[in-house]
Amino acid sequence: MTEKTGKKEGLSSVFCPLSSAGVSGLHLTSIGHGALLLEPSLSLDIGNGGAALEEIVRSLQRINATRLYYDLAELAVIEPLYYNWLNALGRACRTINVRMICVHMQPTAAFALSRYMEQMPTFETALDVEIWNKESK
């Protein structure tokens, strides 16, 4: 977007869509301050999450990210399989010294997840990206 217009040079480094290297359902955007926003779509195949995980880690390392924001706004319910995927990604982020923060979790998803969750997840949670960006500045 910013590359096409070429006018908002300051923002081009802040909001920069990254390539997902052929992994469907991944939409990664660099949002500045060493943070990457991941907006998964419903086509993300978590059954074969290894490739997606590698791609996310690669993108994080490419921009020297310190935080990964995982947007859960589109998920009304988080089932155990998806929760395992989130935990796996959280662990992967920890291994490369990146904090993973899930944002926009829906009340229904939080309700369902709290019922079968036995331990605290490997990721952090926040209401939205803005708050964490303000805190981290």
Place this chain on the structure above:
Amino acid sequence: MVKKHTQFSSRLIDLLKTQIGNITGSIEKEGRMLFGGSNNLMSADEISDFSIEFFQLLVALLESKDPLDDASPQFHALEIFFNNLSHQILVRGGRVEDLVRFNQFMQRALIDALESNRQDEPEQITTAQDFDELKTILLFLSTTFNELNLAVFQAYLEEKESTIHAQEAELRETATPITEIWDGVLTLPIIGTLDSSRTMLIMEALLNRIAQERATAVVMDLTGVKNIDSQVSHHLIQMMRAVQLMGAEAILTGIRPEIARALTSLNIDLGSVTTRATLSDGLKEAFRRMGIHVSRGQRTEDR
């Protein structure tokens, strides 16, 4: 059988047509006494409209293929009519007893009309066929009005259920007063007994409120909770987890010694939950985490 039905129904239709003035007159009079005047449940026009509509529906039922069939559309229409009328009267503060009495009166008015018609033609009573026909008429009236009484009771039960549901909803609202005490800080004082279903309701309301208000901290005060069991304590922990998953800080306050003892004996670890002694301490903690400093300002002189 159908022929028999045709005979009794045509006789009743004739009766209704010839004595419609007398019957509606007495029904309207009784209706005004029970529901009109100072009772103020129905206006004179409504009572009059009701009598006419009742007659139209009764005639439609008598003209149907089998008037004794309580599954026929005509019978169903009559039931719905009575159900609606009952709702209307009950909502306005009427009593179910008066509705039943009114039904009984209408039945009696029809039987009286039948009797007076028979006295006008005394020769009809002599035949066995006529006796059989009268029996069928009485059976029809008794069955129909019994069903209509059931429709009245059904309406009564529906009204009662609706009142109970409304009261329950109101109680739920007042039992879980979630208040935004500061921008982004919600407080939830829980009062009374916590059972599983109530905990679930509180949890649902709280999570929706967090999303709605974009709350960053929730202070749950248990000062008013006297008892807690294993299941409820697990629900409580689930609630705290769900709040944290939404991205808000969860602070639990006002844990009474009895509750603390129960949680310990149930082997429940509140290590992952921030707790404070009082609601005031909980609020201070929420403010501290949000970087808000509340201090006593200089008092301004009254003008």
